[in-house]
Amino acid sequence: MNVPTMAEMMAQGKQPEVLFWVGAAGSYDDRAKKITRAFVKILQQANVDFAVLGTEESSTGDAAKRAGNEFLFQMQAMMNIEVLNGYEVKTIVTCDPHSFNTFKNEYPSLGGKYEVFHHTQFIKKLIDEGRLTVDDTNLKGKRLTYHDPCYLGRANDVYESPRDLIRRLGVNLTEMKRNKSTALCCGAGGAQMFKEPEKGDKDINVLRTEDALETKPQIIATGCPYCNTMMTDGVKFKEKESQVKVQDIAELIAEANNL
Amino acid sequence: MEYLPNIFFALILIAGLGFFASNVRKLIRNIKLGKDINRSDNQPARWKNMAKIALGQYKMVRRPVSGILHVVVYLGFIIINIEVLEIIIDGLFGTHRVFSGVLGDGLYGFLIGTFEILAALVFIAVVVFWWRRNITQIKRFFNKEMKGWPKNDGNIILYFEMVLMSLFIIMNATDVPFQQAGIGNPISQFVAPWFSGFSPEALHTIEKGAWWIHIIGILIFLNYLYYSKHLHILLAFPNTFYAKLKPKGQLDNLASVTSEVKMMMDPDADPYAAPAEGAEDEVPEKFGASDVTDLNWVQLMNAYTCTECGRCTSACPANLTGKELSPRKIMMDTRDRLEEVGKNIDANGGTFVDDGKQLLNDYISPEELWACTSCNACVQECPVNIDPLSIIMDMRRYLVMEESAAPQELNMMMTNIENNGAPWQYSQQDRLNWKDEE
Numbered sequence: 001m002n003v004p005t006m007a008e009m010m011a012q013g014k015q016p017e018v019l020f021w022v023g024a025a026g027s028y029d030d031r032a033k034k035i036t037r038a039f040v041k042i043l044q045q046a047n048v049d050f051a052v053l054g055t056e057e058s059s060t061g062d063a064a065k066r067a068g069n070e071f072l073f074q075m076q077a078m079m080n081i082e083v084l085n086g087y088e089v090k091t092i093v094t095c096d097p098h099s100f101n102t103f104k105n106e107y108p109s110l111g112g113k114y115e116v117f118h119h120t121q122f123i124k125k126l127i128d129e130g131r132l133t134v135d136d137t138n139l140k141g142k143r144l145t146y147h148d149p150c151y152l153g154r155a156n157d158v159y160e161s162p163r164d165l166i167r168r169l170g171v172n173l174t175e176m177k178r179n180k181s182t183a184l185c186c187g188a189g190g191a192q193m194f195k196e197p198e199k200g201d202k203d204i205n206v207l208r209t210e211d212a213l214e215t216k217p218q219i220i221a222t223g224c225p226y227c228n229t230m231m232t233d234g235v236k237f238k239e240k241e242s243q244v245k246v247q248d249i250a251e252l253i254a255e256a257n258n259l
Numbered sequence: 260m261e262y263l264p265n266i267f268f269a270l271i272l273i274a275g276l277g278f279f280a281s282n283v284r285k286l287i288r289n290i291k292l293g294k295d296i297n298r299s300d301n302q303p304a305r306w307k308n309m310a311k312i313a314l315g316q317y318k319m320v321r322r323p324v325s326g327i328l329h330v331v332v333y334l335g336f337i338i339i340n341i342e343v344l345e346i347i348i349d350g351l352f353g354t355h356r357v358f359s360g361v362l363g364d365g366l367y368g369f370l371i372g373t374f375e376i377l378a379a380l381v382f383i384a385v386v387v388f389w390w391r392r393n394i395t396q397i398k399r400f401f402n403k404e405m406k407g408w409p410k411n412d413g414n415i416i417l418y419f420e421m422v423l424m425s426l427f428i429i430m431n432a433t434d435v436p437f438q439q440a441g442i443g444n445p446i447s448q449f450v451a452p453w454f455s456g457f458s459p460e461a462l463h464t465i466e467k468g469a470w471w472i473h474i475i476g477i478l479i480f481l482n483y484l485y486y487s488k489h490l491h492i493l494l495a496f497p498n499t500f501y502a503k504l505k506p507k508g509q510l511d512n513l514a515s516v517t518s519e520v521k522m523m524m525d526p527d528a529d530p531y532a533a534p535a536e537g538a539e540d541e542v543p544e545k546f547g548a549s550d551v552t553d554l555n556w557v558q559l560m561n562a563y564t565c566t567e568c569g570r571c572t573s574a575c576p577a578n579l580t581g582k583e584l585s586p587r588k589i590m591m592d593t594r595d596r597l598e599e600v601g602k603n604i605d606a607n608g609g610t611f612v613d614d615g616k617q618l619l620n621d622y623i624s625p626e627e628l629w630a631c632t633s634c635n636a637c638v639q640e641c642p643v644n645i646d647p648l649s650i651i652m653d654m655r656r657y658l659v660m661e662e663s664a665a666p667q668e669l670n671m672m673m674t675n676i677e678n679n680g681a682p683w684q685y686s687q688q689d690r691l692n693w694k695d696e697e
């Protein structure tokens with residue numbers, strides 16, 4: 001894949017339209033890397049002039065902050081802000097709602113002010129501007145349910161842009177009983193992703209997967225790499241992986257457009 | 260002699276209101292034990308929130324059954340205050356139904372008639388509430404933090420309202436001239452026949468008795484509020500006004516940390532430099548919260564406002580999967596501890612004397628705190644805009660920054676972020692490998 005870095009752009013004296021913040025999961029996690037690549041293909045199809053930071057990217061510090069380590073968070077934030085401001089970044093797009101939330105809400109008061117998009121918002125914008133179209137024949141009629149990531153939904157009130165994209169896929173969208181502002185967490189937020197859950201009768205991702213399975217879906221769509229992992233594990237736990245796929249909205253769009 | 264009842268009435272009114280005022284003062288004092296936080300920005304949005312959420316009960320009706328019943332009780336409560344005003348004037352000046360003369364039969368009859376219907380509706384709503392709390396197995400009313408006082412408190416209020424509403428109807432039913440006039444008695448006219456065999460004197464005594472118990476009951480109710488979750492009928496208003504307006508996902512950036520991090524990152528900063536003028540008297544700050552006095556006043560007001568309805572807990576993914584965490588319990592614990600601190604201050608002539616206890620561990624365990632996914636479902640659900648998550652986060656901050664007491668796996672995650680810029684142990688040099696895989 002041809003993915004330019006900010007450093008390369010700078011060397012050529014160019015300033016891309018948007019910085020794609022890949023995030024740790026999108027960079028290292030084998031499942032999430034597929035989301036990253038799918039999104040890049042979409043950007044390329046729409047001829048978006050973008051770049052990544054590559055090896056200059058570092059953790060946003062979100063997980064550290066939610067774990068209670070404000071020191072580590074602010075150190076990461078200030079380092080990142082130095083890099084971003086050094087490249088005069090104005091617009092950021094990311095597939096990770098946690099990075100999205102942190103950039104949008106927590107970086108500004110530390111000196112990092114950017115226009116921030118979640119990839120579902122950005123893809124919708126590309127469609128609205130006529131730069132991208134979605135083919136609604138490939139996934140036509142598939143039964144799909146959408147899991148709202150907490151950090152996109154309740155945390156930032158973004159409920160519509162992912163649904164707007166889903167509706168363009170020609171699929172049959174069925175909402176879970178807990179959806180939008182009442183959606184149940186996948187269990188990964190607040191740094192839970194990186195530790196074993198406390199003891200209880202059940203894991204949260206299993207309960208959430210049960211919500212999803214009630215709608216008898218063929219596809220569980222989501223917009224967050226951590227939700228993706230949690231729901232995938234839940235589907236495996238329920239031994240439904242042959243019937244139900246967990247996919248990011250970027251992957252679905254890429255699939256619909258044969259990318 | 261004939262002024263005796265009026266004087267007696269004035270005395271109990273003064274005693275009731277005086278005691279209430281002293282509790283309100285204590286309440287404000289306790290809330291002010293919290294740290295300062297600026298919540299006076301964007302006044303129009305704040306007034307709007309208060310109008311919509313406290314006055315308009317906007318978030319209550321998300322659950323239609325309890326929501327609509329609650330609206331009935333709430334309307335009954337507000338409107339019946341007009342009746343209470345009449346009672347107070349009658350009591351102080353020895354008049355009888357003073358408003359009937361002022362407003363004229365038609366309007367007065369309409370008003371009292373409305374009150375009677377509301378009183379009956381409130382009575383029915385309260386019975387349904389009682390049923391839901393005690394007979395049907397609605398899980399949130401039977402969680403473990405609801406044993407003992409919280410459960411009794413909920414019921415006591417319901418009994419109170421049943422009695423107060425009944426007294427109002429009885430008072431009207433036994434008022435012979437009022438019944439004979441036949442205005443404003445849509446409910447009490449059906450109760451009046453129960454008393455048909457009574458002599459006029461007996462009826463008058465019952466009417467006066469009901470009247471007195473009614474007003475004394477209201478004064479007791481008023482003073483009961485401070486000790487009860489029903490404080491929310493007052494605090495819901497300031498609480499929604501001062502609630503967070505920023506996106507729910509936004510956590511504040513601790514300013515004390517910012518200054519330290521800036522110093523650490525600034526290569527020109529001289530670590531041995533004398534502290535800036537005026538900095539000496541800055542008490543070294545504690546990071547995060549281990550006791551109620553480390554929380555801010557909005558968080559403390561939240562604790563007093565909590566109605567213990569458990570809507571937060573019934574939406575909490577951790578609680579739904581059997582973990583120890585219950586956001587409602589976080590709020591109840593915070594209030595209990597704050598009350599304890601307040602009593603300690605009262606007993607020790609205005610200063611707090613260390614009692615060897617704190618909110619962390621003695622009330623809230625680290626296990627509860629670490630179970631939170633920061634999903635904001637509790638914040639979303641709360642009908643009075645309480646933010647249990649902010650308390651959880653402040654206590655986590657204390658555990659991590661003051662005690663280094665995070666679970667081992669989180670420590671590893673944080674070490675990885677520090678060393679490799681990612682929560683996992685991968686090299687930063689491999690960040691772009693994904694582009695060449697497929």
Ligand code: SF4
Binds near residue numbers: 575576632647648651
């Ligand atoms: S934010 Fe924490 S306490 Fe609140 S509902 Fe979510 S997991 Fe429960």
Ligand code: SF4
Binds near residue numbers: 569
């Ligand atoms: S915090 Fe809010 S939702 Fe939770 S019990 Fe208290 S009032 Fe109810």
